[in-house]
Amino acid sequence: MTALELLTWARGPGLSIALAVCAFGILLRLFEIFGLGRKADLSRPRDHSPGSGWRTIVSRSLPPPGMVKQAPVTYIGGYVFHLGFAITLFFFVPHIELVRGLTGLSWPGLPTQLIDIAAVAGLLALIAVLASRLSNPVKRFLSGFQDYLAWLLTFLPLATGYLAFHHLLIDYTLALALHVLSVELLLVALPFTKLFHTVSVFVSRWYNGDIFGRKGVAS
């Protein structure tokens, strides 16, 4: 199989399979969560509350006072990675073109210099959080195979994308094929690993905010 054939498969059947597995997986996991249900809370909620589920979905993106100082690498590394990854994913013009080709939706992209900065920042942040996971006693203690796998699956699309874009190290066609394949691996793994937090974070934050909010606490 040549690099071009690999790329053609990755962009065609490969992408369809990955998207289908990802979509099915997300639906299954959401069904697994919501299928468990929750008992209605019969206690009388407070009349007014500064908190709610919806509020916490947004507010939990900000660190509580004093926490950044306590865990700077986790917070700063986490922000830089998530922002770098999101900017690269959603605002790189070829990515928008791909979405437009699939769905007809499109939005303005960002200049490639900015995307380049975002991608490099994302990669460096990922390396920093990995170093922190290996050296911080708590994170090292909590981490298992899945944590490192999830890291690798996130690192690869950014790294291969960067190589392809800059025509570095490997042939462009091969680099692009590997890039698309790495994204597909990420999509397939997303529902079944901790990467599922991309979706479930909205659910867990909502429950947290709802539980605290009815007691009159903004969480």
Add this chain to the structure above:
Amino acid sequence: MSATFERGYNAFKEILDAPIASFFSSCVHCGLCAEACLFYTETGDPKYTPIHKLEPLRRAWQQEYTLLGKLAKLVGLAKPVTDAELAEWSPLVYDACTLCGRCSMVCPVGNDIAYMVRKMREGMTAAGHAPEGLVTATKRAIQSGSPAGVKWATVEATIKRVQKEFGFEVPVNRENADYLVLMSSWEILNYPEYLGAVGRILNRAGATWTLAQDAYEATNSGIQIGASDLARELVGRIVGAAERLKVKCVISPECGHAYSAIRWEGPNLMGRPFGFEVKHILEVLDDLRRAGKLKLKGTLDQPLTYHDPCQISRRGGVYEQPRTLLNQLAPQFREMHETGTMNWCCGGGGGVSANERAEPLRLTSFKRKKAQIEELGVKTLVTACANCRVVMEEALEHYHMDIEMLGLTELVAEHLDEEDKHV
């Protein structure tokens, strides 16, 4: 029914719900919950990371309620939860968690870890892995009405002391009163001034109130140990008395978990909403103040600070009321650095103070509160939970700290303006 591993595991399956499934699904092992937990910050031991305390419950969820987990179990790839493992986890779930919920405020994906630990304890108790101290306290509560074994005769003695000291009659079993006043064992035994204070304040406000002979104890060991059937029995006594006496409102005393037990868990344990209100004494004080029925005079002119009981502030929503009162009464009221809904626990909540096994760890974890007090340099510490008070008084003694502790209700009563009193 005797405790067995099967009962415990079944209880795990029973308590697992959509919020818990979403919490486990979202955890990215970032470790930030550890930074929010005084058992980790004061020991530096990663095993005290809050989410780790739930590991057996997480695997039960994965193996029972996810497709991949079920498949892994089927082909023998999943590590089963064992009785030995639950025994190993008992100190993590009971000694090293006060259900303070600080981690639940910090987790970036929004996991309410305290909610999960509270539920996990149901399985731990059913499996027979609750600590001895809590088991004994719960048995005593069921048998005698109080975890400390306080009987009505003791309450009567307290009533007599209060009547003699303050010269008013303490109403008992009075129907149609505005308020049913409850106490915790600590208040009956150690701080009888609480009853005196509440009585003076309510009388001055012109409110009617009563004690109930069959429901004087507000604390609920069933909640702390994680035995909903026993918690229901204990809450049921209060609900029964409140309904029989047709009171408008039940006042939860200066006790953190008692408030959670009656106000938030109560209706769920009973399976129906209450026809009466449940308020913490600080909420009642604030209501009276707003209605112009709490007239105060004079101030306490010394630097002091307020310790937020976790179940009252972070887990209960009562954090503004004490500040309003203190700002009025104490010109030199100073806030700790991390306070209100982000306060640090005293180290003895959630049943830890009733668990002798946990004592060395509890004293170690107090170092956080110690540092907070020392940073402010105050010599007076006000709180609104008798359990926090006992735990902190003991720890202050242990660390040779010369700090006076006060209950807020008592402080308010001492500053009641009784000049134009007409009785």
